[in-house]
Amino acid sequence: MKNILHIISSARGEQSYSNKLSSFILERLLQQGNINKITVRDLIKNTPPHADEVSIHEFYKHPALYDEQSQQLLSYANMIVNEVREADIIIIGTPMFNLGISTPLKAWLDQLIRMGITYVFDEHWDRVGQFKGKKVYLAVASGGKRAEGAPDYISAYLKDVFRNYTGITDVETYRIEGTMENGFTADYESILKDFGTANELF
Template identity: 55%
Template sequence: MKKALHITSSARGGQSYSRALSAAIVRKLTDRKEIGTVVERDLIQSPPPYLNEELIGEFYKHADSATEEGKHLLRYSNAIFSEMDEADIIVISTPMHNLGVSAPLKAWLDQLVRVGLTYRFNEDGSRAGCLKNKKVYLAIASGGKQAFWPEGYEFIESYIKAVFGTYIGITDVATYRVEGTAMGVVEVDYDEILADL
């Protein structure tokens, strides 16, 4: 049975629509016995460290030259890479914050993406992702509705697809949305949203 990695990034806890949507995705996949083990990574309970000069330097060192201090700096990045590497299915939830992904999710991606691990350069200078044959389910919650955004203002799904496709190697991304959450009490039918899952 397949292994799933479930990433949550909303600070709203039990009131979060994105968390509820991604939990519904995991539950549906589990009920259908498509996944067995689920690894939970809550980016609010365990926030990713932001990049700094020392950590970026370690990203570009050969593993054999890492010092004990360098290994300590890489501990979080190595841990989330192992989780990603071992997962067959990745379920990611994010609220929309100012048209983009949540800050913790961006920080997690910055820690995950590393040359030589998640991607490599080809001889012609193009990039090739190293983690293939995986599927991503993306759960987005937004206060407004996409139909009313100016053209070209969709930055979450396009960003996730670009990063995962270019820097990780995963091109199979299915997106599900809860919209209009800032317009008062929202009754969400998660089964209806996930009807095609």
């Protein structure tokens, strides 16, 4: 039985294409069965805190050095770490903002990634991710369309972060593009037409 963590990061609510696409992915997983628990983390309704002059030092402490102040300042970070740790499947919906991910999603990542928690260093001083064996689905929406051969900034960035700082290497991207075009109609079924075949063994 699998646990799912669904991350929502668009401020457009019910009008958000990334929210709808990520919800369609969730529905497909539910149709496949074998789901134990679904946790929804809405980064708009509960915005992640940004690091400040006081809290930034706690993110670079070794966990063995945490004190009572550390636990207070890292309460949100500890909560989302536990959500990711418990999840087998993570669905992340994000719009494209200026070629990057949404601001709340970046803040969530900054709270999540911590030395000694999501990754450690081995004897060769190489990073070793601590959350291996999980699956991540990215649901990305953009108002325009990428030109052929153009870089995929969002997928590349998120894949690198998860691989290097959590050990998660199985990251799959689904996209909905051109949402600002006149007469645009979303076709989520077409976007996910191969979803069952590609993911039935996970």
